[in-house]
Amino acid sequence: MSLKRSSVQYTPSYITLLCLLCNREKAEVEETLKRIQAHKGVIATIVVNAEGIPIRTTLDNSTTVQYAGLLHQLIMKARSTVRDIDPQNDLTFLRIRSKKHEIMVAPDKEYLLIVIQNPCE
Amino acid sequence: VYTRKRSEFGRPCSFSDRPAKVNVDIPPDPSMASDFVLRNPVDSYVQHTSDMSEHEVNTERVEVESRGVNHVEGGWPKDINPQEVEQTIRFRKKVEKDEHYINTITHLGTLMEHCVKQNNAINIYEEYFGEEEVAEVEDEPPSAKTINVIRDPNITKRTATHLSWHPDTCKKLAVAYSSLEFQQNTKDMSFDSYIWDLENPNKPELVLKPSSPLVSLEYNPKDSHVLVGGCYNGQMAYWDTRKGGLPVEVSTVEVSHRDPVYGAIWLQSKTGTECFSASTDGQVLWWDIRKLSEPTETLVLDVTRKGLLENALGAVTLEFEPTMPTKFMVGTEQGIVIACNRKAKTPPEKITSTYSGHHGPVYALARNPFYPKIFLTVGDWTARIWSEETKESSIMWTKYHLSYLTDGCWSTVRPAVFFTTRSDGTLDVWDFLFKQNDPSLSLKVCDEPLSSLRLQDNGCVVGCGSKLGTVTLLEISSGLCTLQRNEKTLATAV
Numbered sequence A: 001m002s003l004k005r006s007s008v009q010y011t012p013s014y015i016t017l018l019c020l021l022c023n024r025e026k027a028e029v030e031e032t033l034k035r036i037q038a039h040k041g042v043i044a045t046i047v048v049n050a051e052g053i054p055i056r057t058t059l060d061n062s063t064t065v066q067y068a069g070l071l072h073q074l075i076m077k078a079r080s081t082v083r084d085i086d087p088q089n090d091l092t093f094l095r096i097r098s099k100k101h102e103i104m105v106a107p108d109k110e111y112l113l114i115v116i117q118n119p120c121e
Numbered sequence B: 001v002y003t004r005k006r007s008e009f010g011r012p013c014s015f016s017d018r019p020a021k022v023n024v025d026i027p028p029d030p031s032m033a034s035d036f037v038l039r040n041p042v043d044s045y046v047q048h049t050s051d052m053s054e055h056e057v058n059t060e061r062v063e064v065e066s067r068g069v070n071h072v073e074g075g076w077p078k079d080i081n082p083q084e085v086e087q088t089i090r091f092r093k094k095v096e097k098d099e100h101y102i103n104t105i106t107h108l109g110t111l112m113e114h115c116v117k118q119n120n121a122i123n124i125y126e127e128y129f130g131e132e133e134v135a136e137v138e139d140e141p142p143s144a145k146t147i148n149v150i151r152d153p154n155i156t157k158r159t160a161t162h163l164s165w166h167p168d169t170c171k172k173l174a175v176a177y178s179s180l181e182f183q184q185n186t187k188d189m190s191f192d193s194y195i196w197d198l199e200n201p202n203k204p205e206l207v208l209k210p211s212s213p214l215v216s217l218e219y220n221p222k223d224s225h226v227l228v229g230g231c232y233n234g235q236m237a238y239w240d241t242r243k244g245g246l247p248v249e250v251s252t253v254e255v256s257h258r259d260p261v262y263g264a265i266w267l268q269s270k271t272g273t274e275c276f277s278a279s280t281d282g283q284v285l286w287w288d289i290r291k292l293s294e295p296t297e298t299l300v301l302d303v304t305r306k307g308l309l310e311n312a313l314g315a316v317t318l319e320f321e322p323t324m325p326t327k328f329m330v331g332t333e334q335g336i337v338i339a340c341n342r343k344a345k346t347p348p349e350k351i352t353s354t355y356s357g358h359h360g361p362v363y364a365l366a367r368n369p370f371y372p373k374i375f376l377t378v379g380d381w382t383a384r385i386w387s388e389e390t391k392e393s394s395i396m397w398t399k400y401h402l403s404y405l406t407d408g409c410w411s412t413v414r415p416a417v418f419f420t421t422r423s424d425g426t427l428d429v430w431d432f433l434f435k436q437n438d439p440s441l442s443l444k445v446c447d448e449p450l451s452s453l454r455l456q457d458n459g460c461v462v463g464c465g466s467k468l469g470t471v472t473l474l475e476i477s478s479g480l481c482t483l484q485r486n487e488k489t490l491a492t493a494v
Helices: A012-038 A061-085 B030-035 B085-097 B099-121 B487-493
Strands: A042-049 A054-057 A094-097 A102-107 A111-117 B144-150 B159-165 B172-178 B193-197 B206-208 B214-219 B226-231 B236-240 B261-266 B274-279 B283-288 B297-300 B315-320 B327-332 B336-341 B351-356 B362-367 B374-379 B382-387 B405-410 B417-422 B426-431 B441-444 B450-455 B461-466 B471-476
Touching: A012 A042, A012 B099, A042 A061, A054 A061, A054 B085, A061 A094, A061 A102, A061 A111, A102 B099, A111 B099, B085 B099, B159 B450, B159 B461, B172 B214, B172 B471, B214 B261, B226 B261, B226 B274, B274 B315, B283 B315, B315 B362, B327 B362, B327 B374, B336 B362, B362 B405, B374 B405, B382 B405, B405 B450, B417 B450, B426 B450
Parallel strands: B159 B214, B261 B315
Antiparallel strands: A042 A054, A042 A111, A094 A102, A102 A111, B144 B471, B159 B172, B172 B193, B193 B206, B214 B226, B226 B236, B261 B274, B274 B283, B283 B297, B315 B327, B327 B336, B336 B351, B362 B374, B374 B382, B405 B417, B417 B426, B426 B441, B450 B461, B461 B471
């Protein structure tokens, strides 16, 4: 939603309106993350930015930072591998299945969405 | 001695011109031409290529080490102190309000949800078709291939005298190194023995540092962290791999053996801490590793049953089968195999029977894992198979080879297959159901004599140690390590 900036008076009601709109979009994010967390088998959800700062996490800080640091390097390596093979291609998703659970990473230029799930087996 | 005054250094040289002067003039001597014959035609080759030379280059091996990274804190911008909770919360809230963030997360969220739901819907690793019937075993010729070679990292190479596989994982191998030549120990020979991890054959996983080289080394089958080793000077030592490379305890010298401990085996006991050892000084000693200051029991290998040490035979190998905990067998230097009963009341009765048949020391002794009454002995130039009931002679024996046999063991999966190693570096695989005169497979493993042999529990991988400390791991073809259907019945018939 983009609003025209010119000739608008920042009355209190207007500011409330702006906040509400922002909150609605922010609420969308909240809802998405909560929905993912509520799925069966999901252990943790983490949102990290490109510098390794956890924006949103359901785990403790030290584990989150550990995941962030290690997965960031792996994503970069995976992306460069995909692009080396075909420069038109790009990495969209990464899934690591281990003995105990599955780590799914959705990468983006700025942020990383990491979900750790225990697949039903 | 060439001397020169210091003041004369650095003087300019004065060269002078001189006309050419003949120093030597040798006229041709026609009488020498009679020694030579004119060659006609002359062979000469012409090739339109450029001259090339060949060089070999081998790069030095780069030592690679894997290390982990511990991330502690993310890359916060300079103006934010990560310890301050307020500042970090404020930063997070700021990021969450960013429009770009919102769009990205919604997009990524849909992607992620799709995968999460996928995971919950089907199990992609489920076995859909049950175990298919195993195809008919083809009659392929037996073969073996080397999968790994582990060398002694020291400069003075020592013999790999004993190998022991890790009881659970089969990915680790403990090798005892020592020099068995009489008085050949050089000053710089190291005493270390190693535990190797097969994933990393260049560097040992753990270095065991005894006070004297180890002749035998065994993993405890109940507790895979504990190993017992018999030393060259007769002491017994035990290690705990969690505690590092120095022995946790060493037996006292006065009560230990007086000769190298050639056999050390763990016993089946409730505590899992008992073992026994045998040496060429004629004694078999039982130990509890919690108290290595003195043995719990001793037995003198005197065949005349008098218990005299002077008459005792030197033991070279020891055998123990966990299914028969009171009986054990000892192979001696004199070529006799002694079967003993530990639970006999008086010491003379401990020795139940003897089997003689070899001309030289019995280097290996093994019971068939499927038919415990049948056992294999390896010594001098033959390998013999005995049955416990027939005491006069062996029931089967191989022909006399050209080189003497150094070690042997049964296959753990096939009752009719056994392996032997020779001093010319050959590994033989015998299958007495298939061919009784010759080995079914004979492989030259290396040029130096092979000194020890050990089969992994799954029966497919065999490790051979050689005189120069090289341990070669061979994988034998599946025909030799999968049980044939009628093999057990055929073997019983024999």
